[in-house]
Amino acid sequence: MAFRPAGSTDKPLLAVLRGERRDPPPAWMMRQAGRYLPEYRALRAEKGGFLDLVYDPESAAEITLQPLRRFALDAAILFSDILIVPFALGQQLSFTAGEGPRLAPPLKGADLAGLKLRLERLDPIYETVARVKAALPPQTTFLGFAGAPWTVATYMVAGEGSREQAEARSLAYSDPALFGAIIERIEELTLTYLIGQADAGVDAVQIFDSWSGSLAPAEFERWVIAPTARLVERLRAARPDLAIIGFPKGAGGKLAAYARETGVDALGLDETVDPAWAHSVLPEGLPVQGNLDPLALIAGGRGLKEAVTRIREALASRPHVFNLGHGIQQTTPIAHVEQLMSLLGKSSGGVI
Structure with missing residues (x-):
């Protein structure tokens, strides 16, 4: 069984992650704290770059x-980033405007043994969690997160993001022992990091495998499913009450195997997944999250209404957390988010 129904909770979203159905479904949005909000842009302009915000617990x-x-x-x-783990593993991390994140040295040409573990780089994130927890209303679920070992490894090997993840895929084929050692190093610190988030106050965590769709089936089993399954098993043993969402973006037809074999409590669906198909192939009762196309949210109007209706109808008999299929985009109009909340039967105004 890939999920663990538990007792009811006064947090609607956490209840769904534990196997309950709620109508209307609880909702959040990936990257909901970010650049589409004018108050975020104002704070970033005042405080500095992205990493400056992440490492300022008050601002984060x-x-x-x-x-x-x-x-x-x-x-x-x-509010954080999946590359905090390689930063704590000893790579240097920077964000350049218009170019994205950079990690140095790239592991495609460096010695893994040369990295020095810097656990103190996790402490400000835990402080952020504690600050947020103290401010949240009791009905609001608090989600932490980390990148999945495969996705984090793609950045560590190449030193930056890439659409095809060619450097990591090539290394995994040519030197699977070395690549396996990288994955193992990431697994170990990710376990520590997620336990730390749980102890600081999060109720659930999401494991982002943003680049899982780039792998051939056998490689997907080896580098996505197996490391995630080990991480989930160990995390559950350490913190049994922590709910775990897996989000293997781009997995497509491999979603059912991922759900069965990783043991996650809930599965995130990206916008390319037909929710009716997912409902038909996933384990019965497994909670799912998703999967509105972020561009439908940008479009708003009738197109948004129809997309929301299709998703809700397809998943009406399954525990469902309404979300986007990926992160909310910078150009999303605030009015369209308000329309989405209305379509979901949410009251106007915030919860704090």
Whole structure:
């Protein structure tokens, strides 16, 4: 069984992650604390770059809470980044405007043994969690997160993001022992990191495998399913009450195997997945999250209404957390988020 129904809770979203159905479904949005909000842009202009915000717990907590002041969302998600793990593993991390993140040295040409573990780089994130937890209303679920081992490894190997993840895929084929050692290092620290988030106050965590869709089936089993299954098993043993959402973006037809074999409590669906198909192939009763196309939210109007209706009808008999299929985009109009909340039967105004 891939999920663990538990007792009821006064947090609607957490109840769904534990196997209950709620109508209307609880909702949050990936990247809901971010650049589409004018208050976020104002704070970033005042405080500096992205990493400056992540490592300022007061600012990071404020950004985490901002969307809950505007919208009746059922969860807050920690404002941070999946590359905090390689940063704590000893790579240097920087964000360049218009170019995205950079990690140095790239592991495609460096010695893994040369990285020095820097656990203190996780401490400000835990402080952010504690600050947010103290400010949240009791009905709001608090979500932490980390990148999945495969996705984090793609950045560590190449030193930056890439659409095809060619460097990591090539290394995995040519030197699976070395690549396996990288994955193992990521697994170990990710376990520590997620336990730390749980101890600081999160109710659930999402494991982002943003680049899982780039792998051939056998490689998907080896580098996505197997490491995630090990991580879930160990995390559950350490913190049994922590709900775990898996989000293997781009997995497509491999979603059912991922759900069965990783043991996650809930499965995130990206916008390319037909929710009716997912309902037909996934384990009965497994909670799912998703999967509105972020561009439908940008479009708004009738197209948004029809997309929301299709998703809700397809997943009406399954525990469902309404969400986007990926992150909310910078150009999303605030009015369209308000329309989405209305379509979901959410009251106007924020929850804090």
